[in-house]
Amino acid sequence: MSGLKRGGAAIVGAAESDLGQVADGMSPLDLMAQGTQRALADCGLALKDVDGLFCATAQSRLSVLAFAEYLGIQPAYVDSTIVGGSSFEYHVAHAAAAIALGLCNVAVVAYGSTQRSIGRRQASMREINPYETPYRPFMPSSAYALAASRHMHQYGTTREQLAAVAVAAREWALLNPAAWEKKPLTVEGVLSARMVSYPFTVRDICLVTDGGGAIVITSAERARSLKKPPVYVLGCGQSVTHNAISSMPDLTVTGAVASGKEAFAMAKLGPADVDAVELYDAFTLNTLLFLEDLGFCKKGEGGAFVSGGRIAPKGALPVNTNGGGLSYCHPGMYGLFLLIEAVRQLRGECGARQVKDCDVALAHGNGGVLSSQSTVILGSQATV
């Protein structure tokens, strides 16, 4: 974003809370707090250092108030921007701006959800759209399925190509001890799974898990004196194109075109410079769309691009290295986990799934029904 300084802020702490199926009675705030405690321990800062608080959750109406109260802090700056799963990529840009302006010094961005434990219907308020709800689309799956129908129609994309995204995600997940899914998956396994909204079977769709986490952001200067190597915020970009799928201008082109352009311009980098790519894969289609719209391949060529294991662990481009929302974890809004994985890859903490010589990582968040897009480009010390 113009106005933000490349590398002016850095992520210094990152951690997940408990994931998967959490203990009985745990609340979203418990998970946010657990993530925060772990992320602060990760960088050696304490709760008393935190003066900026950022969070979003579908399970608390005034989440940042509830969370500040829980933590026992009175932050100088708060932001509970909620634009769906990409909220946390927006929070990174907002935190970097707030830190640059001196509105806060140490920002925590946190998330928590118990949607698996309490059920999806309980976890988010049902919203009636008088122009869509009467047709009983299974949301959000049917919205993305409509987009998939266009991509298949215009570019000849096949169900097998979509399935290749789920298979690659599963291969990465098998290298991640924290991942929910533990068994191999094949293209045939994706295609023959229970159909939800054509062309998507349940294996084309993200998991329904509990989970949460937090990251800690501060100025580049302060970051250099902390426990772990700083992960610099090199570029940020955002785009909001619509809310309902019936108002999306072109179902094959997302706001990632604009958000990616903005983020790469700020980072003074291009797709070829990115070592690890973390994309919000709520559906197999998303990975394909974002690879196209962020410039990793041409529009319409995503299907061919993801085939043949190119984005799998031994492929040319490491994508969704934690196993993604499809196989690692997906607690309602997944955006924060993209950032956590990008940070860990840049620090070289990823063990069996570590990308070699990882200096630039991209985290791309998606919210609503392809509605809000936010790209964050992060870099190691070598990039600044």
Next chain:
Amino acid sequence: MQTQTPSPLKTYTDHLERGELAYQFSPTANRAVFYPRVLCPFTGSDRLEWRVSAGTGTVYATTTVHPPEGAPFNVALIDCDEGFRLMSRVEDIAPDQVKIGMRVRFRVHRPGGEEPPCPVFVPEDKR
């Protein structure tokens, strides 16, 4: 007394009660606006005219929803010939036989009870 602006949704639903698919037209932008609203999203003006659609259009996108219980059904996005798009479904045909590019014609669906009427579509060659 202050003049109250009629609800765009109410006006739309009143048209449907009469068997009509209504949409708004922005004379300044010279294009259709849908869903109905109090300002034109292309110009910001509140000058919007109500028009009744001829009810013909083309399937833009389609999916078949497989509910946990009950029969699969269609959900589609329809591009009406006047230049607006809406969510609907195509009836009188198997849901998986609804194809992008298919020509369709509007008819009003009246669920009854408290539910307001809504537009659905059928293949153009069926009446």
